[in-house]
Amino acid sequence: MFYVDSHAHIDGPEYDADRDEVIARAGEAGVRAILNVGTGDPHGGNLERAVAVAERYENVWAAVGVHPHDAKLFDERAEELLRALVTRPRVIAWGEIGLDFHYDHSPRAAQREVFRRQLRLARKAGLPVIIHSRAADDETIEILREEWRGAECGGIMHCFGGDLPMAESALALGFLISFAGNVTFKKAEPLREVAKQVPLARLLIETDCPYLTPVPFRGRRNEPARVVETARCLAELRGMDVAELGRITTENFTSLFRLSFSCE
Secondary structure, eight states: OOEEEEEEOTTSGGGTTTHHHHHHHHHHTTEEEEEEEEOSOTTTTHHHHHHHHHHHSTTEEEEEOOOGGGGGGOOHHHHHHHHHHTTSTTEEEEEEEEEETTTOSSOHHHHHHHHHHHHHHHHHHTOOEEEEEESOHHHHHHHHHHHTTTOSSOEEETTOOSOHHHHHHHHHTTEEEEEOGGGGSTTOHHHHHHHHHSOGGGEEEOOOBTSOOOTTSTTSOOOGGGHHHHHHHHHHHHTSOHHHHHHHHHHHHHHHHTOOOOOO
């Protein structure tokens, strides 16, 4: 059985004591690849740290971008850093970027501007984007329609938590839809109904670890091996074998990022 964790944060301090073991457990669980997504202050070494982890482990790739929480910190120096990092061979995506009007850690005007700016940079670099949207679904889609329509590099709606119309809008723009451990939560029935409707060819799974630990491990630190629980939940929703769902989502990931490892 093969799986991909399409969104993780394993470079964080939560894994400093046992990162090698976490990577090993992922492999034992059948996780063939992990996309490690760099976030945090772009001037604090966070993005470089995420890339360094991808360069250390053969089954880990990286994405870099300025999260909406940190949009207020985006400046010319941050842009220069991102331009340099995305040329590294292990960096395969720009993100996570987007809008977060739930926490509003950065002013909304700054979030909008930095979101648009990074979409344009990613489009110029020819990289898929990883989109974060919370309490801002309509505006996220509006900006994507204006800035990303017609882009050939695609992208991922990460940790999807929106409704079916949002999913359909994202699919129309060429995005894949990724579900995290929250789809397994007891009160997530509306999200599970959306998950049933996403075409298999456009479906991804992720952990967003160390967050959103799936049932039955809630209350513990999340890690890439537990992406299997999300796969199991989605497979049950669709009445299919979990190994088949793992194979399909792995192929979706490799197709988006033009990676060549086998799913056989």
